[in-house]
Amino acid sequence: MDTNDIRRGVLQTLCSIAPEVQADALLDAEPLRDQVDLDSMDWLNVLQGLHRRFGVDIPEADYARLSTLQRIVGYLAERLR
Helix, strand or coil, X not given: CCHHHHHHHHHHHHHHHCCCCCHHHXXXXXXXXXXXXXXXXXXXXXXXXXXXXXXXXXXXXXXXXXXXXXHHHHHHHHHHC
């Protein structure tokens, strides 16, 4: 799975939880939660959705590292190797 596939999966997961999100308008390096205005519960649902979709455990200690779309994709790519 390459980074484009991962990015696509992340965006699909995000849009399944927050259907109002316009995925094509998201900036890779900007804080994701600020761009899509997710509350804490929705953010946890996104992280759990990523776990289910990609089969990657995301420990709570890593949540802060997943602040941008770019960082999420990189994190998942690293763990899927």
